Amino acid sequence: MQSDVELSPAVAHLLADFGEYLRLERGCSPHTVRAYLGDLRALFGHLERVGEPNPEQVSLASLRTWLANMYAGGAGRATLQRRAAATRSFFAWAHHTGRLASDPAAALRSPRVDRRLPPTLEISQMRQVLDALAADAELPTVPEEVAAARRDVAIVEVLYAAGIRVSEACGLDIDDLDHARGLLRVLGKGGKERTAPLGAPALAALDAWLRLRPHLAARSAGSALFVGDRGGRIDPRVVRRIVHRALGSVPDAPDLGPHGLRHAMATHLLAGGADLRAVQEMLGHSSLATTQLYTHVTTERLRTAYQQAHPRA
Numbered sequence: 001m002q003s004d005v006e007l008s009p010a011v012a013h014l015l016a017d018f019g020e021y022l023r024l025e026r027g028c029s030p031h032t033v034r035a036y037l038g039d040l041r042a043l044f045g046h047l048e049r050v051g052e053p054n055p056e057q058v059s060l061a062s063l064r065t066w067l068a069n070m071y072a073g074g075a076g077r078a079t080l081q082r083r084a085a086a087t088r089s090f091f092a093w094a095h096h097t098g099r100l101a102s103d104p105a106a107a108l109r110s111p112r113v114d115r116r117l118p119p120t121l122e123i124s125q126m127r128q129v130l131d132a133l134a135a136d137a138e139l140p141t142v143p144e145e146v147a148a149a150r151r152d153v154a155i156v157e158v159l160y161a162a163g164i165r166v167s168e169a170c171g172l173d174i175d176d177l178d179h180a181r182g183l184l185r186v187l188g189k190g191g192k193e194r195t196a197p198l199g200a201p202a203l204a205a206l207d208a209w210l211r212l213r214p215h216l217a218a219r220s221a222g223s224a225l226f227v228g229d230r231g232g233r234i235d236p237r238v239v240r241r242i243v244h245r246a247l248g249s250v251p252d253a254p255d256l257g258p259h260g261l262r263h264a265m266a267t268h269l270l271a272g273g274a275d276l277r278a279v280q281e282m283l284g285h286s287s288l289a290t291t292q293l294y295t296h297v298t299t300e301r302l303r304t305a306y307q308q309a310h311p312r313a
Contacts, residue, residue, distance in 0.1 A: 008053055011044050014099060018090055027190040029167070039086040055094070060104045063087060067108075084110040121264040125253040126160060130201070132249045147212035148229060152242045154202075154209035155226060155234075159243065159258055162186070162196035163265035163283050166236045166258045172225040174210070179203060188284040196282055266294040 007015070019037050022028040028036070046066050047053055067080055088105045095103035121129075133156055137149035159169060168186050176185040182203055184196045198206075209226075217224075218231025226234040240258055247255045256263065262283070269279050280291040 007041065007044050007048065011053070011055060014055060014094065015040055015044075015090075017099075018093055021093055022089075029189065035082065036086040036089065039083040040090055043083070043087060055100055058091075058104050060107055063105055063108050081110040084108055119254050119256065120267045121247075121253060121256065121260055123268055125250060126261075126264055126268075128250045129246055129253055130157065130160070133246050134205075136249070143212070143215045144229075147209070147215040150205070150209045150212050151216065151226060151234075152246065154205040155239060155242055156246050156261070157202040157205040158184070158198065159239075159261040160265055161198050161202035163262045164196060165262065165284075166239050168284075169226065169239060170234055170236050173223040174225050175223060176225065177206060179206075186284065189286075192284065194281060194284050263294070266291070270294050 015037055018040070019033055022033045022036060023030075043063075043066060044053070044055075046069075047058065047062065050062070052058060052062055067084060070083070071080060088108055091100065091103045091105035094100040130153075133153050137146075137153050140146045140149050155169065158164070159166075162184050164184075164186050165188070168188055171187055172184070177183075178185070182198050182200075184198055186194050186196050188194055206225075213227065216229065216231060217227045220232040221227040222233070224233035226239075228234040228238050243258045243261065244255055247253050247257075247260070254260070266279055266283055269282075270276065276291055277288065279294070280288050283291060285291045
């Protein structure tokens with residue numbers, strides 16, 4: 001929740017500088033910058049209300065009180081953790097750059113978050129989704145509609161095959177595809193580049209789409225791999241709509257959205273015996289601990305199989 005208190009010019013200037021730092025030096029996405037600045041406006045709005053508007057006078061106790069008040073008001077743990085992280089980042093930056101004499105947030109701890117994965121699409125469900133999507137692509141007869149249908153198949157195939165994020169898929173250019181080697185160059189969070197392998201079905205779907213791409217692409221699309229119905233680079237909202245429609249066409253498949261395809265890719269790889277660090281690299285996770293979340297799903301399946309099959313389970 002953002003503050004309705006007008007911030008002082010000094011605080012507003014500090015936040016503007018911090019936003020530039022996040023964008024230019026940290027390479028944060030626009031979404032992350034907006035979230036962090038919103039959290040900090042909420043913090044300084046609170047400090048204005050309690051009579052502590054001067055950033056130089058902020059104490060660790062006042063920061064803890066702010067988080068405690070939000071917790072008492074029903075804020076979720078993930079929200080509290082993000083706000084604590086935004087606060088630590090801001091004060092560390094302000095102190096390091098000489099804007100503040102001290103860093104009151106250095107010892108501010110994030111609340112522990114119970115990290116659980118949502119339900120995962122089964123391999124059989126993914127097969128049904130992709131088969132249904134491919135069958136639907138055979139129905140249109142108008143060239144533009146045929147092209148859009150083939151694009152939709154290619155998008156879902158690539159999201160599942162490579163486990164990339166929606167923003168990463170939208171940012172792909174044609175030159176990012178190395179068809180001969182079955183590889184995709186992906187620009188991830190913080191501008192980090194990685195390589196994602198593609199299987200034969202995804203490559204075939206891309207081939208079919210690229211042959212028809214001229215029927216949709218306008219000059220504004222440039223070298224975009226995926227284009228929208230209006231001819232420009234495809235928008236994340238369009239990708240989400242495509243995925244939701246594809247998942248909704250199969251009665252038993254949970255509609256987990258595009259991130260559900262990423263979860264499915266990681267879970268299915270690990271269940272098939274893939275190396276954890278290789279999966280980490282494919283997903284673009286900076287921390288192995290994030291990738292290890294997917295092992296919980298496969299561990300449960302192993303336990304179930306053991307209990308069903310072992311004579312002394």
